[in-house]
Amino acid sequence: MRTQIVAGNWKMNNDLAQTQALISDLKKQIQTSNAEVMIAPTFTNLYSAFEALRNTNIEVIAQNMHFAKNGAYTGEISACMLKSVGVETVILGHSERRAYFNETDELLAQKVEAALENNMRIIFCFGEELADRKSDNHFNIVESQIKNALFHLSSDAWSSIVLAYEPVWAIGTGETASPEQAQEMHAFIRKTIDAKYGSDVANSTSILYGGSVKPVNAKEIFSNPDVDGGLIGGAALNAEDFFAIINAFGEK
Ligand code: PGA
Numbered sequence: 001m002r003t004q005i006v007a008g009n010w011k012m013n014n015d016l017a018q019t020q021a022l023i024s025d026l027k028k029q030i031q032t033s034n035a036e037v038m039i040a041p042t043f044t045n046l047y048s049a050f051e052a053l054r055n056t057n058i059e060v061i062a063q064n065m066h067f068a069k070n071g072a073y074t075g076e077i078s079a080c081m082l083k084s085v086g087v088e089t090v091i092l093g094h095s096e097r098r099a100y101f102n103e104t105d106e107l108l109a110q111k112v113e114a115a116l117e118n119n120m121r122i123i124f125c126f127g128e129e130l131a132d133r134k135s136d137n138h139f140n141i142v143e144s145q146i147k148n149a150l151f152h153l154s155s156d157a158w159s160s161i162v163l164a165y166e167p168v169w170a171i172g173t174g175e176t177a178s179p180e181q182a183q184e185m186h187a188f189i190r191k192t193i194d195a196k197y198g199s200d201v202a203n204s205t206s207i208l209y210g211g212s213v214k215p216v217n218a219k220e221i222f223s224n225p226d227v228d229g230g231l232i233g234g235a236a237l238n239a240e241d242f243f244a245i246i247n248a249f250g251e252k
Contacts, residue, residue, distance in 0.1 A: 002206045005229035006246045007038040010237025023052045025239035032061040034249040061089040067110040079118035089121040095168045105148030111236045123162045130169035159221035163207045164231045170211025179220045186226035215244035
């Protein structure tokens with residue numbers, strides 16, 4: 001069975017006090033879940049989050065990292081720095097990184113490589129823009145994003161890769177892909193991996209959906225056979241909403 005994951009991407013929200021308050025809300029509601037649960041606070045709050053959630057079933061993960069080990073890269077954070085504060089998983093390729101920080105497939109391939117060298121797990125994000133979907137180009141875009149950044153990897157490396165399909169038009173807009181659109185794309189992604197790596201890799205790779213997942217729509221989205229969880233933005237900033245989404249896995 002594939003790992004089911006609900007990961008909260010806090011983006012550039014919550015200072016230290018707000019992070020501690022939200023974590024204490026999360027701790028009040030922690031319960032066993034069918035899904036692995038993760039949160040991604042900002043870099044400055046990773047260590048305190050890690051300490052506060054030690055010995056719980058909530059993993060603290062990072063939103064980004066640089067590909068180099070260390071050196072003259074002002075303002076950047078490396079894989080070994082993340083690992084030194086307890087972080088074992090990193091989100092790479094989020095559409096906001098691609099759009100606002102010019103992250104290309106080629107750069108992301110380097111980051112993927114660096115994360116794997118440091119034995120980190122990766123949540124690799126990709127997804128089409130609205131214009132791509134309107135021009136019926138969404139499958140091509142998604143296929144090339146996956147191929148360009150990940151198809152140089154060995155089959156073995158895929159045990160450290162989680163995919164997150166996030167149509168850009170659904171992120172933070174309140175507009176979500178319909179369950180049919182999500183399932184159709186997730187099945188296409190699995191088929192794309194199958195064609196290159198075979199069914200063992202394809203069937204064991206978790207594919208998350210992201211883009212305006214809320215308590216009201218989570219169950220419907222997660223009930224699709226190829227949707228293995230969610231990457232949650234806005235709704236992860238409220239403990240009650242986040243747990244309602246996690247609980248939507250209860251009946252999968
Ligand atoms: P959203 O963000 O849930 O606020 O749409 C999702 C994401 O960016 O990962």
